Amino acid sequence: MKCPAGDVPVLEAVGVSQEFVGKSSTGHRTRIRAIRDVSLRLFRRQIIAVVGESGSGKTTLARLFSLLYRPTRGEIRFQGEPVRRDRRGRAAYYAEVQMIFQDPFGSLNHLKTLRHIIGRAVRLHTGARTRSDVITRVHEALEKVSLTPPDDYAQRYPSDLSGGQRQRVAIARALAMNPAVLLADEPTSMLDASIRLDVLNLLADLRDQEDLAMLYITHDIASARYLSDVIAVMYAGEIVEQAPTEELIAEPLHPYTWLLLQSAPNPQHYKGNQSIGSGDEEDSEETEPVDVAVDLPGCRFATRCPRAMNLCADERPPLVDVGGRSVACWLHLTDDARPNRTKIEI
Ligand SMILES: Nc1ncnc2c1ncn2[C@@H]1O[C@H](COP(=O)(O)OP(=O)(O)OP(=O)(O)O)[C@@H](O)[C@H]1O
Numbered sequence: 261m262k263c264p265a266g267d268v269p270v271l272e273a274v275g276v277s278q279e280f281v282g283k284s285s286t287g288h289r290t291r292i293r294a295i296r297d298v299s300l301r302l303f304r305r306q307i308i309a310v311v312g313e314s315g316s317g318k319t320t321l322a323r324l325f326s327l328l329y330r331p332t333r334g335e336i337r338f339q340g341e342p343v344r345r346d347r348r349g350r351a352a353y354y355a356e357v358q359m360i361f362q363d364p365f366g367s368l369n370h371l372k373t374l375r376h377i378i379g380r381a382v383r384l385h386t387g388a389r390t391r392s393d394v395i396t397r398v399h400e401a402l403e404k405v406s407l408t409p410p411d412d413y414a415q416r417y418p419s420d421l422s423g424g425q426r427q428r429v430a431i432a433r434a435l436a437m438n439p440a441v442l443l444a445d446e447p448t449s450m451l452d453a454s455i456r457l458d459v460l461n462l463l464a465d466l467r468d469q470e471d472l473a474m475l476y477i478t479h480d481i482a483s484a485r486y487l488s489d490v491i492a493v494m495y496a497g498e499i500v501e502q503a504p505t506e507e508l509i510a511e512p513l514h515p516y517t518w519l520l521l522q523s524a525p526n527p528q529h530y531k532g533n534q535s536i537g538s539g540d541e542e543d544s545e546e547t548e549p550v551d552v553a554v555d556l557p558g559c560r561f562a563t564r565c566p567r568a569m570n571l572c573a574d575e576r577p578p579l580v581d582v583g584g585r586s587v588a589c590w591l592h593l594t595d596d597a598r599p600n601r602t603k604i605e606i
Pocket residue numbers: 280281282292293294312313314315316317318319320321479552
């Protein structure tokens with residue numbers, strides 16, 4: 261993939277794999293390869309959407325970036341440097357890389373006011389120490405997410421707020437630390453359809469106003485299209501295609517991307533109205549997702565792929581550069597393994 265010239269990625273995964281010990285569908289202990297050899301580079305002011313169906317490894321990738329897991333292989337880098345995992349290294353990282361979770365209610369302490377919730381984060385991760393400094397930062401953060409007047413909201417409890425307002429509080433808490441990166445794992449999936457668009461618009465505005473980079477994790481390719489500059493499509497723990505958003509939508513190269521787009525709602529239907537991501541899209545897939553506990557030699561999508569060839573079941577396609585985009589599919593490799601752009605028609 262083409263990258264902004266000369267820039268160092270603000271956040272990067274380099275050849276990252278994550279394995280768990282779990283049970284296979286037959287009940288035996290087995291190695292689950294949740295993420296396999298994933299590399300991703302996020303630049304300042306860029307929004308990358310990571311899209312894929314349930315079980316494709318999106319949350320595991322977000323957890324690797326939030327240091328909740330130590331990768332089995334590969335490394336996470338911040339501003340070009342491997343992330344240190346000792347106490348001070350983590351504290352420095354969390355001051356720059358903040359996470360927003362799916363469930364805004366679960367991630368907020370119900371017994372505390374917003375002033376306490378956001379103020380605690382301010383005291384822990386910024387230089388603000390005096391009461392008035394902390395309150396100023398809390399009010400600024402509430403204003404940035406349009407919870408105004410801030411001194412009124414600061415006295416409220418999460419239970420006084422709607423789902424969308426709670427997600428705004430979670431975003432305000434993250435912003436109060438002046439981070440460089442937001443990791444947003446399905447931030448709208450538990451909200452009413454009518455307020456999803458508001459939260460997406462807020463995230464888009466914050467990228468511009470706060471110079472933020474964002475990793476937006478979603479199963480909903482429609483919202484990925486709405487918000488992101490680049491889409492990375494994951495399938496069974498691997499990135500199978502990555503491209504600038506409009507190029508990927510206009511001309512998907514991987515058959516899985518093509519199928520994802522076919523099952524997404526018609527863009528004309530949701531663009532400009534409030535119905536982004538009904539949440540039903542992934543159910544429209546009729547075939548079963550691949551079992552990541554089973555180690556297949558070839559392409560992991562081959563058993564579901566309408567364009568599969570004999571080769572696909574035997575050999576894993578590498579992720580190659582095809583005209584400035586990345587795709588892992590034998591359809592795009594010529595006999596002598598040079599990348600080749602083939603229009604997908606299924
Ligand atoms: N702690 C764990 N132990 C064992 N297996 C796990 C663990 N976490 C994830 N997995 C497995 O790794 C694979 C990827 O899971 P992950 O939650 O990252 O996918 P996802 O794309 O985020 O799915 P969803 O949208 O349903 O959350 C799945 O097969 C899952 O069962």
